[in-house]
Amino acid sequence: MPVLPIVKGLVQGDRRSLARAISIVDNQEPESRQIIKEIFEKTGKARTVGFTGPGGAGKSSLVGRLIPECQALGHKVAVLAVDPTSPITGGAILGDRVRMLGSLDDEKVFMRSMASRGAVGGVSKSLRNAIRVLDAAGYDLILVESVGAGQLEIEITKVVDLTVVLFTPNTGDNVQAVKAGLTEVGDIYVVNKADIDGAGPLYNILVDMIGDTERRPPILKTSAKTGKGVRELAQHIDKLLKERSINYKVRERKMxxxxxxxxxxxxxxxxxxxxxxxxxxxxxxxxxxxxxxxxxxxxxxxxxxxxxx
Structure with missing residues (x-):
C-alpha cells in the first residue's frame, strides 16, 4: 500500500496528484525518491515513443494529430514535451502543448511540458522518472517529444522503446541534414509537412540512404496540417510496439x-x-x-x- 497520499492519488487516476508528482520528480524535490520507491514495482507496462529531429520539423503538431489516432487503436495516451530551459526560471519556455490545441480539452489525455535543464541531447534528466509516474498512473502509451536543439538529437533513444525521426523539406541542405547523426537511431522515419514543395525529393533521399539498409525502417510521408499519413504512422507505431513486445525485457534491461x-x-x-x-x-x-x-x-x-x- 502507498505511504504517500500523492502516490495513492496518482495510482487512482487523480490528475492533480499526477501533475504534482511529476513536478516533484522533475524538480528533484525531497519527496521524489520516496515517490519512485513506492511506484517502481508498478512500472514497466507502458510503452514509450520518442519523436526527434531538427527544430521546425513539426514534431508538436504531428504528435497532436497522432493522439486521437492512437486512442482509436485502444491506447490511453500521455504526452511529455521536452522544451528548452528558461535561463531565468529554469522552466520550459516553448510550451509545446500550445501546438496540440486539438487535444488540450481531452480529459483522457495528460500532457506536460518539461524543461531540458541543459541535459545532453535536450533530454531532461528527470524524464525517466516522469515516464514512471505516468506508467504507474495507468497510461499505456507515452509520446515523448524531444527539443529540436541541433542535428544530433539522439539521446532520447536511451529512454524510449521506439524512436520516430522527423525531417521536413526546404530547411537547407537536405542531404547534410539526413546525414547528421539521425539516420542510425530511428525506428521509423517521417517526412513531415509533405504538403509543401520539396517533400518528394527529401523522401527519395531518405529511401536511398536508409531504405536499403539491413534494418529497413519504415519511411513515411505525413502532413500535420492536413492529417495525411498520420493514421498510417499510428498504425506503424502500434505494429512495431507489438512486434517488439516479446523482447521488451531485454530492452528494459538496457535502458x-x-x-x-x-x-x-x-x-x-x-x-x-x-x-x-x-x-x-x-x-x-x-x-x-x-x-x-x-x-x-x-x-x-x-x-x-x-x-x-
Missing part, C-alpha cells in the same frame, strides 16, 4: 543499465567537484598551467591520481 550508468556518473561528478574544491594541489596545478610549467594532460593525470590514490 536501466544506461540509467544506472548516468546516475553513478552524476554522483561521481558531484563528489569529484567537491573534492577538487577542497584540494589545495588543484589550485597549485592551475597556477602551474597559467605559468605554462605543465601541460593540461599531465596536470589532469596528476590531479586525478591525487584524488583516487
Amino acid at each position: 536501466l543499465e544506461d540509467e544506472l550508468k548516468d546516475m553513478v556518473s552524476d554522483i561521481v561528478s558531484q563528489k569529484v567537484a567537491s573534492m577538487l574544491k577542497e584540494n589545495k594541489k588543484y589550485s597549485a596545478f592551475i597556477d602551474k598551467l597559467a605559468r605554462k610549467e605543465i601541460d593540461p594532460y599531465m596536470a589532469a593525470d596528476k590531479v586525478a591520481a591525487s584524488l583516487f590514490k
Whole structure:
C-alpha cells in the first residue's frame, strides 16, 4: 500500500496528484525518491515513443494529430514535451502543448511540458522518472517529444522503446541534414509537412540512404496540417510496439543499465567537484598551467591520481 497520499492519488487516476508528482520528480524535490520507491514495482507496462529531429520539423503538431489516432487503436495516451530551459526560471519556455490545441480539452489525455535543464541531447534528466509516474498512473502509451536543439538529437533513444525521426523539406541542405547523426537511431522515419514543395525529393533521399539498409525502417510521408499519413504512422507505431513486445525485457534491461550508468556518473561528478574544491594541489596545478610549467594532460593525470590514490 502507498505511504504517500500523492502516490495513492496518482495510482487512482487523480490528475492533480499526477501533475504534482511529476513536478516533484522533475524538480528533484525531497519527496521524489520516496515517490519512485513506492511506484517502481508498478512500472514497466507502458510503452514509450520518442519523436526527434531538427527544430521546425513539426514534431508538436504531428504528435497532436497522432493522439486521437492512437486512442482509436485502444491506447490511453500521455504526452511529455521536452522544451528548452528558461535561463531565468529554469522552466520550459516553448510550451509545446500550445501546438496540440486539438487535444488540450481531452480529459483522457495528460500532457506536460518539461524543461531540458541543459541535459545532453535536450533530454531532461528527470524524464525517466516522469515516464514512471505516468506508467504507474495507468497510461499505456507515452509520446515523448524531444527539443529540436541541433542535428544530433539522439539521446532520447536511451529512454524510449521506439524512436520516430522527423525531417521536413526546404530547411537547407537536405542531404547534410539526413546525414547528421539521425539516420542510425530511428525506428521509423517521417517526412513531415509533405504538403509543401520539396517533400518528394527529401523522401527519395531518405529511401536511398536508409531504405536499403539491413534494418529497413519504415519511411513515411505525413502532413500535420492536413492529417495525411498520420493514421498510417499510428498504425506503424502500434505494429512495431507489438512486434517488439516479446523482447521488451531485454530492452528494459538496457535502458536501466544506461540509467544506472548516468546516475553513478552524476554522483561521481558531484563528489569529484567537491573534492577538487577542497584540494589545495588543484589550485597549485592551475597556477602551474597559467605559468605554462605543465601541460593540461599531465596536470589532469596528476590531479586525478591525487584524488583516487
